Amino acid sequence: xxxxxxxYVIYIAAPPEKVWQALTDPEMTEKxxxxxxxxxxxKPGDYMTARSPAGKExxxxxxxxxxxxxxxxxxxxxxxxxxxxxxxxxxxxELEPFKEQTKLTIVHxxxxxxxxxxxxxxxxxxAVLSSxxxxxxxxxxxxxxWEGEVAKRAAEAAR
Amino acid sequence: xIDKAxxxxxxxYVIYITATPKEVWRALxxxxxxxxxxxxxxxxxxxxxxxxFRLLTPDGRVHVRGEVVDWEPPRRFASTWTVEGMKDFAExxxxxxxxxxxxxxxxxxxxxxxxxxxEVPEAILSGGRSGWPAILSSLKSxxxxxxxxxxxxxxxxxxxxxxxxKALMEKAWLKDR
Numbered sequence: 001x002x003x004x005x006x007x008y009v010i011y012i013a014a015p016p017e018k019v020w021q022a023l024t025d026p027e028m029t030e031k032x033x034x035x036x037x038x039x040x041x042x043k044p045g046d047y048m049t050a051r052s053p054a055g056k057e058x059x060x061x062x063x064x065x066x067x068x069x070x071x072x073x074x075x076x077x078x079x080x081x082x083x084x085x086x087x088x089x090x091x092x093x094e095l096e097p098f099k100e101q102t103k104l105t106i107v108h109x110x111x112x113x114x115x116x117x118x119x120x121x122x123x124x125x126x127a128v129l130s131s132x133x134x135x136x137x138x139x140x141x142x143x144x145x146w147e148g149e150v151a152k153r154a155a156e157a158a159r
Numbered sequence: 160x161i162d163k164a165x166x167x168x169x170x171x172y173v174i175y176i177t178a179t180p181k182e183v184w185r186a187l188x189x190x191x192x193x194x195x196x197x198x199x200x201x202x203x204x205x206x207x208x209x210x211x212f213r214l215l216t217p218d219g220r221v222h223v224r225g226e227v228v229d230w231e232p233p234r235r236f237a238s239t240w241t242v243e244g245m246k247d248f249a250e251x252x253x254x255x256x257x258x259x260x261x262x263x264x265x266x267x268x269x270x271x272x273x274x275x276x277x278e279v280p281e282a283i284l285s286g287g288r289s290g291w292p293a294i295l296s297s298l299k300s301x302x303x304x305x306x307x308x309x310x311x312x313x314x315x316x317x318x319x320x321x322x323x324x325k326a327l328m329e330k331a332w333l334k335d336r
Contacts, residue, residue: 008292009289009292009293010174010292010296011292011293011296011297011300011308011310012296012308013300013304013306013308013309098309098311099309100309101308101309126173126174126175127175130174130175130176130266130299131175133296133299133300134177134299134303137300137303137304138177138303138304142175142177142264142265142266143264143265143266
């Protein structure tokens with residue numbers, strides 16, 4: 001079995017500065033990341049933190065790279081009981097400008113073989129980033145029904 | 160008609176869109192829509208299984224030709240693809256492109272799969288892997304805002320062209336049969 005990695009690309013009609021803010025400012029993430037407050041504006045060595053809609057801390061992960069508004073990378077180790085056993089994986093965002101718009105690429109890698117978290121993030125990122133695109137283009141995020149594992153994860157995080 | 164079971168998904172792209180399944184179906188199958196987000200290509204499709212499927216360039220040439228494999232409005236549309244508009248690519252085996260449309264809360268989950276019947280080299284898949292996110296991001300913007308997103312019009316990457324020529328020389332797909 002090889003180590004899995006997830007790659008997703010989305011084009012957003014907003015400049016990289018806006019996309020950067022949407023990725024790092026909890027006031028913004030709350031509006032499209034299904035109520036989660038994600039703070040990731042720190043320097044390398046600082047922490048990315050995320051809180052569930054119920055206020056529970058669900059991430060406290062070190063920021064690996066931060067080059068606003070081009071490149072952001074942080075570790076990823078959800079603080080839910082069953083997922084703590086996996087070593088941290090790595091999330092990297094690349095923002096490329098094109099005609100006042102942004103090509104956003106996310107690579108989520110460094111998973112252990114057979115990672116359970118990999119299956120969850122593969123479903124989660126397209127929903128989160130589709131919602132971010134809507135938020136930046138039309139001012140409101142998506143409200144997709146929580147699908148399977150994503151729903152379960154949200155429920156656990158809110159507990 | 161192709162044997163669907165022989166085709167395995169090699170590229171999958173999922174995007175959520177604030178729209179109804181019918182609106183997404185229309186965006187995928189109506190030429191006035193596809194022209195806005197699909198590099199200016201107009202779809203021309205006979206609305207039935209076994210019907211002819213084509214993508215036409217803005218000046219009316221056939222870029223992609225195929226056959227409708229699934230036609231279930233507004234849930235699933237699949238067709239075979241042969242890229243006739245690019246030198247050498249026309250000689251590759253056809254691939255299968257499918258769209259699945261599922262309601263998801265107030266939004267729609269659109270899943271695109273590009274499936275192949277042979278062990279396609281990664282370099283050949285790279286063209287679709289760079290194109291689909293741009294096309295489907297733009298489709299979402301057209302439905303939500305009325306405007307497409309700007310796209311770089313790039314030809315196929317040089318490595319892709321080389322890989323296509325190599326596959327044609329070796330007739331690589333015959334090995335898998």
